[in-house]
Amino acid sequence: MxxxxxxxxxxxxxxxxxxxxxxxxxxxxxxxxxxxxxxxxxxxxxxxxxxxxxxxxxxxxxxxxxxxxxxxxxxxxxxxxxxxxxxxxxxxxxxxxxxxxxxxxxxxxxxxxxxxxxxxxxxxxxxxxxxxxxxxxxGLTEQSTSTTAYSPSAGRTYPLTHDRTYGPAGESGRVLAVNNGASDAYPVLRVDGPVADPSIEQVTTGQTLIIDATLNDGEYLLIDTRTRAVLFQGSSPRRSWVRAGSTWPLLVPGANEIAYRGSALPSGSGVPSLLTVTWRDTSL
Structure with a gap:
């Protein structure tokens, strides 16, 4: 209180x-x-x-x-x-x-x-x-939420969109991130493979970040939306992987719905790709 x-x-x-x-x-x-x-x-x-x-x-x-x-x-x-x-x-x-x-x-x-x-x-x-x-x-507490990628490997058919990711996800592939502050929060996004062309959509505001790359099992990408650093394995810069026209997702005050989509690899291990969103409540 x-x-x-x-x-x-x-x-x-x-x-x-x-x-x-x-x-x-x-x-x-x-x-x-x-x-x-x-x-x-x-x-x-x-x-x-x-x-x-x-x-x-x-x-x-x-x-x-x-x-x-x-x-x-x-x-x-x-x-x-x-x-x-x-x-x-x-x-x-x-x-x-x-x-x-x-x-x-x-x-x-x-x-x-x-x-x-x-x-x-x-x-x-x-x-x-x-x-x-x-x-x-x-806020003192660093909050975090995760979801697996919405992918056709789940055994259902979804419309393929112009950006080569899969269309509207159901309950899977979506998470809710709540910013209890009064200003926009800049989340840190971690994408764990295996996945091809991962897409992160801020459904609440319409911002979408698309990565033109393939991550194999055991590989990950760390994305800082404040500094706009894109780091392969948390250290190697890969900003060039961000597709032109992408927008960087922020968390507005209140509830934010995040959708994660991607394509499964043809020779994948069956391990699902994972998106982890981390943020703090933010005010000025």
């Missing part, structure tokens, strides 16, 4: 908030809307603009902490631990708001650990600025 109380925050091995020696004294930027990057164009010879789509810039989170040691030495240990966990980063790390069911991918960009010799005893303060190039707020 959603709660207004901030609760615990996880950063690497450190936990801030209730039950820890790092009290959360301030938080800005989590529920705020990041700066808008508008694509408006001036109306030539007229007042006003032609309004284009609005996109957000990065999210910046300001976090204030109160360090609560039992002795001056304990306070120093807390300070060193926080310093060691807030080093410059090559890649973003997960900042998890455990009781808010929120995850962001962040880098520490500023850190303040002031020393007050006049009043310092066992209590201190700290301030962190965390930069989120990806401004989305994600």
């Amino acid at each position: 959603a709660q207004q109380q901030l609760g615990r925050i996880q950063w690497g091995d450190l936990t801030f908030g209730p039950g820890s020696q790092y009290a959360v004294t301030a938080l800005e930027g989590l529920d705020d809307l990041p700066d808008i990057r508008a694509e408006d164009v001036a109306r030539p010879g007229q007042h006003g603009d032609y309004s284009g789509p609005d996109y957000t810039g990065p999210r910046v989170i300001q976090l204030g902490l109160g360090l609560r040691g039992e002795t001056p030495d304990d306070l120093r240990a807390l300070t060193i631990a926080l310093r060691n966990h807030t080093q410059p980063q090559r890649q973003p790390s997960a900042l998890q708001f455990l009781d808010q069911d929120i995850l962001v991918w962040a880098k520490v960009r500023k850190r303040s650990l002031p020393y007050d010799a006049e009043h310092l005893w066992s209590i201190g303060d700290a301030a962190l600025e965390l930069y989120c190039a990806d401004p989305y707020l994600y």
Whole structure:
């Protein structure tokens, strides 16, 4: 259940908030809307603009902490631990708001650990600025659902469409993916062979991604719809396999029906091809 109380925050091995020696004294930027990057164009010879789509810039989170040691030495240990966990980063790390069911991918960009010799005893303060190039707020739970491919090898006859995949599937070959956030989610799609020319249709919105390739038993393709990376065996780029005119399926807020179709291999092992859809609830 959603709660207004901030609760615990996880950063690497450190936990801030209730039950820890790092009290959360301030938080800005989590529920705020990041700066808008508008694509408006001036109306030539007229007042006003032609309004284009609005996109957000990065999210910046300001976090204030109160360090609560039992002795001056304990306070120093807390300070060193926080310093060691807030080093410059090559890649973003997960900042998890455990009781808010929120995850962001962040880098520490500023850190303040002031020393007050006049009043310092066992209590201190700290301030962190965390930069989120990806401004989305994600659910903590990574959700996943799978289905086997809808293929003529199932023993029924289906109309062959212009894209060489098989026509409307029945109950098999379809899954429901529910995005409980307020923004479109970018799923990661994994296609396991054996299958020829696999097709993934976002039935709810009409987006269809078609792969012009054959995957044998034991081979798979990993597709990241956000970065549009297409990786054979999870590492070798195969973007050229995406058929021209394909559209990348997103998960709109609410329920999304996904259809998976493909052709069975003539000398197949009888093992069904599998589509796995993985996503997180997503909001801004």
